[in-house]
Amino acid sequence: MTLEEMRKVGYFYALPEILALITEGSITPGAAVANQGALTVTGADAASVATSATTAVTALVTKVNALLASLRTAGVIAP
Numbered sequence: 001m002t003l004e005e006m007r008k009v010g011y012f013y014a015l016p017e018i019l020a021l022i023t024e025g026s027i028t029p030g031a032a033v034a035n036q037g038a039l040t041v042t043g044a045d046a047a048s049v050a051t052s053a054t055t056a057v058t059a060l061v062t063k064v065n066a067l068l069a070s071l072r073t074a075g076v077i078a079p
Contacts (some may be wrong), residue, residue: 004075027074027075028074029070029074030067030069030070030071030073030074031066031070033063033066033067033070034063036060036063
């Protein structure tokens with residue numbers, strides 16, 4: 001049974017079936033997404049934080065979107 005078939009018949013707990021699909025290669029993991037590290041700001045750097053905040057948030061959004069795309073590709077979440 002495919003993930004799509006499981007969704008259609010209302011499977012909400014399908015871990016054994018999902019693990020079987022992964023084992024047989026029907027579901028493959030998406031690209032790796034690295035964890036995000038902490039950001040520390042000191043007094044001398046504080047002035048540039050306002051400028052770099054937008055860049056940091058954009059980079060974070062890009063990584064979250066990559067994670068979501070991987071989950072969609074793997075069939076974990078709906079497209």
